[in-house]
Amino acid sequence: MEASFQSLLNEAVKFHGHLCGGQIIGVRMAMAGLRELGISEPKSEQGRDLVIFMEIDRCAADAIISVTGRTPGKRSIKMMDYGKMAATFVDTSSGRSVRVSVRADSEERVKRMAQHLFPQDDEAKAQLDAMACIAEEDLFRIRRVHVAMRPEDLPGVPLDTAVCERCGEMVRDRRQVCLNGSVLCKPCAQGRDYYTLV
Ligand SMILES: [Zn+2]
Ligand SMILES: [Zn+2]
Known part of the structure; x- marks a missing residue:
């Protein structure tokens, strides 16, 4: 069964150590990437051929690892050191790939949503809630891409x-x-x- 956003977020927070914007963004990013590739259970046999190019080395990276079960030690996480909020999900068996990046204008949108939807709440909490409910197209840019995988980069x-x-x-x-x-x-x-x- 496909896990819900909340259960994946709980798991990510446990893995990462705290609840933060990165956990919400990372869980949503992983869910979007998996959905685009048609993978509902990444930790089962279904996700065996999934490789992720991680352009993030902050909080959200942990959330993506938590949701997908991919790790650098399994050679299924490639750390790209770009300092960008983006990740590319590659199904190495079919060659299908999708890159999910955080829109530069999403921070401003989240701030406005937080003020509008949760005016009574503490600012930090309101922003987390806004990140969780902002429409995906306002948060991410999602594009089909091609990744040329080299044999020496594959797991095994x-x-x-x-x-x-x-x-x-x-x-x-x-x-x-x-x-x-x-x-x-x-x-x-x-x-x-x-x-x-x-
Ligand atoms: Zn964090
Ligand atoms: Zn040497």
Whole structure:
């Protein structure tokens, strides 16, 4: 049976740790993406081939993980680091994909709705309630897209393992770089990393 918005939200809040706008937006975003792909039970066999490109690294990302059961460890969540409120849901078995993004003008609409519908309520609570009931077309832009999935990005056993000739560490799934005849990991090839040794 298809789960209701409220039960999915309760589950997301438990997973994330608090109720926030991100949980409401994320649950609604996941529900929209799943509906467009015809997936009613993502955690069953039906959702096995679902991969999500996550452009969000804030609260809403947790809600999408909670609703769909997809995780980075299963290679079914791809973190895109775009700082955008959007996610693309890809059914890798059929190739059908849909991208759901939050409309830039939705914040203003939510604020106005909150004031109009729940004038007696605390401002923060009124905004959460408005986010839950604002029409989907006022909240999201939903578009069919095509995603070219590379074999090395799919779930399953690693395609190959290389060893970086500079740092000696393993590199999986064809992420190695060939530079002047040497096989290197990406940071060694770029000559920089996000950390420095101390
Ligand atoms: Zn949050
Ligand atoms: Zn290296």
